[in-house]
Amino acid sequence: MSRDIKPDLISRRVFIKRGLQTAGSVCLGGLGLLSLQHLQGKSSVWQIDPHKCVQCGNCATHCVLSLSAVKCVHAYDLCGYCKLCGGFFPPDAVNLDTGAENQLCPTGAIKRTFVEDPYFEYTIDESLCIGCGKCVKGCSAFGNGSLFLQIRHDRCLNCNECSISRACPSGAISRVDLDTAYLLKGE
Amino acid sequence: MTRQRIIIFLSMILILNSAFCFAADRFPRPEFTSDYQKPQIISPLPEASWIDYLDMAVLVMALTLASWLALRKRSRNGLFVLSLFSLAYFGFWRSGCICPIGAIQNVTLALFEPGYTLPMVVLVFFFLPLLFALFFGRTFCAAVCPLGAIQDLMLLRPHRIPAPVAAVLGLLPVIFLGAAVLFSALNSGFIICRLDPFVSFFRFSGEFKMIILGVLFLLVALFFGRPYCRFMCPYGVLLSWVSRFSKWHVSITPDHCTQCRLCENSCPFEAINTPLPEISQTERQAAFKRFRLQIPLLIILFFSAGGILGYGLHIPLSKMNSTVSLAEQVVAEQLIQKETTLASRTFHESGKTLPQLLQEAKDIRNRFRVGSTILGFFIGLMFCIKILAVTTRRPLRDYEADRGACFSCGRCFAYCPDEHERQKLLTDQPDKIYESIG
Numbered sequence: 001m002s003r004d005i006k007p008d009l010i011s012r013r014v015f016i017k018r019g020l021q022t023a024g025s026v027c028l029g030g031l032g033l034l035s036l037q038h039l040q041g042k043s044s045v046w047q048i049d050p051h052k053c054v055q056c057g058n059c060a061t062h063c064v065l066s067l068s069a070v071k072c073v074h075a076y077d078l079c080g081y082c083k084l085c086g087g088f089f090p091p092d093a094v095n096l097d098t099g100a101e102n103q104l105c106p107t108g109a110i111k112r113t114f115v116e117d118p119y120f121e122y123t124i125d126e127s128l129c130i131g132c133g134k135c136v137k138g139c140s141a142f143g144n145g146s147l148f149l150q151i152r153h154d155r156c157l158n159c160n161e162c163s164i165s166r167a168c169p170s171g172a173i174s175r176v177d178l179d180t181a182y183l184l185k186g187e
Numbered sequence: 188m189t190r191q192r193i194i195i196f197l198s199m200i201l202i203l204n205s206a207f208c209f210a211a212d213r214f215p216r217p218e219f220t221s222d223y224q225k226p227q228i229i230s231p232l233p234e235a236s237w238i239d240y241l242d243m244a245v246l247v248m249a250l251t252l253a254s255w256l257a258l259r260k261r262s263r264n265g266l267f268v269l270s271l272f273s274l275a276y277f278g279f280w281r282s283g284c285i286c287p288i289g290a291i292q293n294v295t296l297a298l299f300e301p302g303y304t305l306p307m308v309v310l311v312f313f314f315l316p317l318l319f320a321l322f323f324g325r326t327f328c329a330a331v332c333p334l335g336a337i338q339d340l341m342l343l344r345p346h347r348i349p350a351p352v353a354a355v356l357g358l359l360p361v362i363f364l365g366a367a368v369l370f371s372a373l374n375s376g377f378i379i380c381r382l383d384p385f386v387s388f389f390r391f392s393g394e395f396k397m398i399i400l401g402v403l404f405l406l407v408a409l410f411f412g413r414p415y416c417r418f419m420c421p422y423g424v425l426l427s428w429v430s431r432f433s434k435w436h437v438s439i440t441p442d443h444c445t446q447c448r449l450c451e452n453s454c455p456f457e458a459i460n461t462p463l464p465e466i467s468q469t470e471r472q473a474a475f476k477r478f479r480l481q482i483p484l485l486i487i488l489f490f491s492a493g494g495i496l497g498y499g500l501h502i503p504l505s506k507m508n509s510t511v512s513l514a515e516q517v518v519a520e521q522l523i524q525k526e527t528t529l530a531s532r533t534f535h536e537s538g539k540t541l542p543q544l545l546q547e548a549k550d551i552r553n554r555f556r557v558g559s560t561i562l563g564f565f566i567g568l569m570f571c572i573k574i575l576a577v578t579t580r581r582p583l584r585d586y587e588a589d590r591g592a593c594f595s596c597g598r599c600f601a602y603c604p605d606e607h608e609r610q611k612l613l614t615d616q617p618d619k620i621y622e623s624i625g
Contacts, residue, residue: 017432020431020432021321021432021434024321024428024429024432025321028314028317028318028321028429031294031298031314032310032314034298035294035297035298035305035310035313036310038297038298038301038303038304038305039304039305039306039307039310040304040305040306040307042236042306042307043236043239043306043307043308044304044306045233054533054536056529056533058529064387064390064392064393064394065390065392066392073228073230074228075228076225076226076228077216077225078216079216080213080214080215080216080217081217082214115219115221115223116219116220116221116223119217119219121223121226123226142213143213143214144212144213144214150230152231153230153231153232153233153234154231154232156233157282157284157390158233158234158284159284159380160284160285160289160290160292160293160377160380161292161376161377161380161381163394166376166509169528169529169530169532169533169534170533170537171509178233178236181230181232181233182230184228184230
């Protein structure tokens with residue numbers, strides 16, 4: 001009796017297995033086709049929209065890298081080359097010189113050089129910048145807003161979910177096209 | 188008099204307005220008399236897009252090689268070397284992103300969020316291992332996945348996990364998968380990436396608690412094989428579903444099983460099914476009769492319990508969404524004078540109104556109500572299937588790899604005497620055989 005059933009049983013099992021194989025491939029293919037509609041050939045990268053940024057300081061602390069991939073960028077075209085720079089001096093600076101106690105930047109990453117009376121040039125030493133945005137806040141509040149934060153792509157690991165974007169209170173960090181990898185001010 | 192006042196007032200408003208709107212023009216741009224040249228803004232370029240193509244090519248080659256090594260060459264050493272390469276390439280050099288495990292979320296988000304575009308490399312990384320699993324089983328796990336490789340390396344002294352414990356823990360990846368799909372479908376974060384225990388090692392930098400989690404997983408991996416793969420990996424769930432129906436699969440024996448039982452304890456992941464005699468027709472009918480009421484009852488019970496639980500949990504789950512949590516925070520500030528947060532202060536400064544925010548949060552919560560109920564049904568169904576799977580077993584004649592659970596790592600090959608015959612290892616000195624087993 002059992003011998004009569006066995007071949008039938010196996011063929012049924014094989015039939016079910018083949019059916020599920022086909023169903024599985026159809027499902028995979030269907031899912032693939034569906035997602036193909038949203039396909040974009042190129043990869044994208046994370047970037048900060050400087051017009052949305054509120055300079056909260058999270059960029060310095062929330063990057064997965066111990067030294068954040070976010071750095072301050074200077075749009076020289078917008079800069080007023082002020083003698084009294086809101087991004088360089090804290091509001092309560094004692095002397096307007098380059099003494100450490102008179103600098104807003106916690107790491108002294110901004111270099112102040114005399115150009116001609118009464119103009120001073122401010123450049124950022126990226127190796128020192130930690131992306132805290134203190135100077136950006138000062139420049140936006142008292143100056144032309146020529147300093148702004150950007151994700152530097154030589155440092156960014158392009159995580160699947162940017163850890164800073166989760167902590168960003170203003171939703172300023174989003175994925176942008178590879179061609180427009182920087183959202184620069186004053187362009 | 189009044190007209191003058193109005194004019195002064197209006198001009199004040201205009202001046203104030205211009206100060207806010209044109210903050211970038213407070214100071215005029217200088218006109219230099221010296222020959223000063225403004226420096227250029229340096230913007231270092233991101234990785235070239237050919238790296239994406241290299242990644243895809245390496246993935247295809249690694250999967251092909253892993254399948255060939257596991258199914259045709261039957262070489263554990265080859266798989267081991269390949270897994271070292273994958274750990275170095277996909278793990279340390281490419282710093283763990285993008286991986287197929289995380290790509291689940293991108294694909295889900297692309298299917299549910301019309302504005303989200305899916306990069307080609309993510310799509311390929313998600314589908315290719317599944318496609319290979321449909322033909323060759325989970326060869327991706329064997330030697331391509333860097334997360335699997337780092338745990339496999341740590342396996343020092345494997346211990347058995349009691350079957351009931353393993354069965355219960357085995358449900359965790361299913362829950363994790365469901366939750367990850369829910370959150371990414373509703374654009375509320377990529378929890379798989381947040382809870383990736385090994386990515387901080389690959390980047391040599393990360394949050395302290397994630398490094399601790401990674402170290403814990405590696406410590407467990409010393410004694411219990413691949414804890415992340417077996418009890419957490421959501422992609423492993425998809426692979427095991429597909430692998431069950433794979434066209435080909437690794438077999439313990441190269442020829443035919445002699446039932447020598449030598450391989451019985453060889454698998455550190457307990458993925459070998461032991462033979463089970465066929466029960467008679469009458470016995471089967473009796474068993475069916477005994478459980479014919481319980482099984483449908485159980486299915487209905489778990490299915491509905493899951494749905495109810497999912498529905499009940501939609502409010503706490505929706506707090507994962509930043510808009511919902513912000514709305515709750517703002518409302519709490521007004522009602523119970525809760526302390527403000529950075530996000531709520533930013534919201535107040537943004538000029539968006541509270542009704543707008545509340546409406547957005549309500550819409551998202553409504554979507555969560557549907558999504559988390561579906562998630563509950565899904566998890567309930569998975570519980571039913573698990574219970575049925577552990578209570579019933581198909582008769583089996585030979586020792587076979589469990590197609591769902593087997594990582595195709597090839598550790599069992601060396602235990603089969605037929606394998607020794609195939610490799611012409613059999614000599615007059617039995618010591619040599621034991622040496623090769625190690």
